[in-house]
Each structure stands twice: as C-alpha cells, then as structure tokens.
Amino acid sequence: MNKREKILAGFVLALVVLFAGNYLYGSYTRSMHSGDIELQNARTKLAAATKRLKDGQRAALQLQEWQERSLPSDYEKSLSLYKAWLLAKAKDAGLAVNDIKLTPTASNSTAYKAFGYQLVANSSLSSLVTMLYEFYRSPQLHQITRLQVSRPPGSTQLQVTLDVEALCLKGAVAKDKLPEGDSKRLKLASADAYKKSMAERDIVTVYSPPRPPAPPRVDRKDTTPAPPKFDDADLAFFTGTVTGSKGLQAWINVRTTGEMLHLEAGDPVKVGALKGEIVSVEPLLLVYKSGDKKFQVRLGETLRKGKEIGPNGEAKSAPEAELPKS
Numbered sequence: 001m002n003k004r005e006k007i008l009a010g011f012v013l014a015l016v017v018l019f020a021g022n023y024l025y026g027s028y029t030r031s032m033h034s035g036d037i038e039l040q041n042a043r044t045k046l047a048a049a050t051k052r053l054k055d056g057q058r059a060a061l062q063l064q065e066w067q068e069r070s071l072p073s074d075y076e077k078s079l080s081l082y083k084a085w086l087l088a089k090a091k092d093a094g095l096a097v098n099d100i101k102l103t104p105t106a107s108n109s110t111a112y113k114a115f116g117y118q119l120v121a122n123s124s125l126s127s128l129v130t131m132l133y134e135f136y137r138s139p140q141l142h143q144i145t146r147l148q149v150s151r152p153p154g155s156t157q158l159q160v161t162l163d164v165e166a167l168c169l170k171g172a173v174a175k176d177k178l179p180e181g182d183s184k185r186l187k188l189a190s191a192d193a194y195k196k197s198m199a200e201r202d203i204v205t206v207y208s209p210p211r212p213p214a215p216p217r218v219d220r221k222d223t224t225p226a227p228p229k230f231d232d233a234d235l236a237f238f239t240g241t242v243t244g245s246k247g248l249q250a251w252i253n254v255r256t257t258g259e260m261l262h263l264e265a266g267d268p269v270k271v272g273a274l275k276g277e278i279v280s281v282e283p284l285l286l287v288y289k290s291g292d293k294k295f296q297v298r299l300g301e302t303l304r305k306g307k308e309i310g311p312n313g314e315a316k317s318a319p320e321a322e323l324p325k326s
Contacts, residue, residue, distance in 0.1 A: 069141045069179050070172035075113050078168045081178050082142075086117060086164065089134045094127030095160065105165055116145065116165040122157045126195055133191035135164075139183045142166040232256045232272030236303045241283050248281040252303070274303055 071078040083100065090097050099120040107114035123131070128149070135144065146163035173179070188194055235255040241248045244264050252261040254271055263269055263278045269288055270276075276290035284299045287309065295306030 066141060066167075067169055067171050068173045069139050070112075070169035070174065071140060071142075071166055071178060072174050072176065073168050073170055073172040074175075075115070075168055077176070078166070079115060082115075082140075082166050083117060085178055086119060090119060090121060090131055093123075093131035093134065095121040095123040095131055096157075097121045103163065107165065107167075112167050112169045114165055114167050116163060119160075119162045119164070121160050121162075123160050124156075125158060125198065128158060128160060129195050129198060130191045131162075133186070133194055136186055137182055139179050139181045140166065141169070229273075230256075231274070231304065233274035233303045234272070236261075236271040236274075238286055238297045238299055238301055238303070240299065241281060241286075248283065250278065250281045250286045269303075271303060 071082060079102070087097060087100060097119060099118075101118055103116040103118050105114045105116045132144075135142075143165055144162065145165050146161070148161040150159050151157070152159060188197075232254055237253045237255065238250060239253045240251045242251065242262075243249070244262070246264045246266075249262050249264050252263060252269075252271070253259075254261065261269070261271070263281070263286075265278050265280050267278045268276070269278055274290060276288045279287040279289050279294060281287075285296055287294055287296045288303070288306070289295075294309040295303075296309055297303055297306040
C-alpha cells in the first residue's frame with residue numbers, strides 16, 4: 001500500500017468512526033430523553049395515586065365521623081328514639097306541642113335511610129331559641145329543613161312549625177340509643193347568650209326602617225321684589241274741554257274708578273299718587289303743577305304722560321321729563 005492509499009484509507013476510517021460516534025451519541029440521547037419521559041410519567045402517576053389515597057383516607061375518616069353521629073342503622077328503632085328525643089327537647093325548652101307527624105322524604109340510598117318529622121307547637125321566643133340551641137348542639141346527623149314562625153292576631157305566643165330530617169347510616173356506631181355529646185359547632189356558649197342577642201328583636205313583625213331625620217329648617221327670606229304699586233294717574237285721560245263759569249274746563253276720565261273730573265284753572269287735582277293744581281286749560285292742552293314742576297298734557301294723553309315745562313316755557317322731550325309720583 002503506497003502513501004496515497006494509506007491517506008485514503010485513513011480518511012475513510014475517520015469517516016466511519018465519525019458516523020459511528022454520531023449514531024451512538026444519538027442513541028444515547030434518545031435513550032436519555034425516553035427515560036426522562038418515563039420518569040415524568042411515573043411521577044405523575046405517583047402523584048395521582050397519592051392524591052387518591054389521601055382522598056380515600058379523608059373519605060374514610062369522614063365516613064367514620066358520620067357513622068359515629070348516625071342514628072342507629074335499625075330504621076324502626078331510630079324512628080321511635082328520634083321522635084321521643086324531639087318531643088323531650090321541645091318540652092324541656094318550654095314548647096307546647098300540638099302535633100308531631102312523620103313526613104316522607106326522598107333522601108334515601110343504599111348507604112343510608114332518611115326520615116323526617118314535622119312538629120307544630122306554641123312557644124315564646126325564648127323557648128324557641130332554647131329549642132334551636134339544643135338541636136344544633138346535638139351531634140346527630142339531622143338538620144332543620146323548614147322553620148315557620150308566626151303570631152296569630154291578639155296572641156302573645158308564637159305558632160311554630162318545625163320540619164326536620166335525620167339519617168341512619170350502615171355501620172352506625174349507635175345501636176340502642178341516639179348519639180350523645182356536643183357538636184362544638186355553635187359560636188356562642190349558651191342558649192342565654194343567644195337570647196340576649198335577640199332580646200330586642202321582633203322576628204314576626206315586618207321590619208320598618210326608622211324614618212330619616214327631617215332636614216334642618218332654613219328660614220328663607222322672600223327676595224322676590226314686590227310688584228310696583230299701581231297708580232290711577234297712569235289711566236287718567238284728558239278727554240276734552242267745555243266752557244265753564246270761569247273759562248275752559250278740562251274733563252279727565254279716570255278709567256280705573258270710572259270718575260269724570262271737571263277741572264278749571266286754579267282747581268286742585270288728586271288722582272292716585274299724583275297731587276297738584278291745574279294751571280291753565282286750553283282747547284287741546286292743559287297745564288298742571290306738581291311740586292315745583294309744571295307739566296303739559298295734550299288731549300287724549302294721561303296725566304302721567306305729561307311733559308315737563310322748562311324755565312323758559314319750552315316742553316322737554318319725554319325721556320327728559322321727570323314725572324312726579326307723589
């Protein structure tokens with residue numbers, strides 16, 4: 001083998017080693033990845049199994065607790081024992097029982113049987129609180145499904161209708177009597193504590209919220225300006241002139257009063273708030289004096305429409321005229 005062949009053989013051998021190493025590394029990597037997946041799957045299955053085990057343990061503990069609280073699994077015996085217990089608690093609390101009867105219930109399965117009683121009684125609020133306290137303090141598997149309380153008109157006693165339901169589980173610990181003890185599920189320590197919290201409540205009367213306080217009274221002054229006082233002189237028209245004993249006489253019609261005034265020069269004039277004296281009367285014009293000012297009124301105008309006469313006898317324009325109001 002010459003030098004060239006040796007070089008070629010060495011190159012081929014290097015390629016074979018490279019491909020073989022790559023193949024072996026890929027197989028190793030795939031094996032490791034597959035192992036990681038299997039390990040993860042195993043961990044997931046273990047976590048699920050652990051959860052199921054813990055759930056089963058909790059369920060077993062819960063079932064054990066329920067069996068300890070269950071009424072005897074003998075259904076007929078439980079009916080009798082529970083009815084006697086319910087009547088005794090009602091009597092001890094001070095309820096006057098009128099009726100107690102068995103009521104049907106659909107809460108039954110292969111694991112337990114359920115039954116219900118309806119108790120009708122007359123009671124005070126204090127006695128009812130005591131009854132409810134004793135009921136919820138009892139550890140038995142029972143519950144109140146309906147409580148109806150009313151007060152007949154004119155009565156001081158409450159009319160109470162109490163519906164309860166109880167359970168009998170298979171494997172119940174109690175055999176010939178009901179479970180005894182304290183459920184430890186009430187917040188307050190005694191019935192008296194609950195009575196104290198309800199002392200001022202009337203549970204059978206519809207609640208009426210207190211009336212809100214009346215807003216403070218604010219004396220408001222009426223700022224509305226009073227309407228201007230009407231002046232009869234605004235409707236006192238100079239309607240005409242006639243010849244009188246002393247000369248021309250002015251006729252003034254006061255429409256607000258229906259008066260017809262006949263005034264000559266020198267006569268006083270008083271219409272509404274206007275006070276003055278007639279100075280002169282002409283066929284189409286009259287002049288009157290009010291205070292220190294003189295005013296001329298043309299035929300057909302009102303006394304208040306008169307124009308003021310200046311010092312030189314000229315009549316001022318209407319805007320400059322200062323009409324007297326008194």
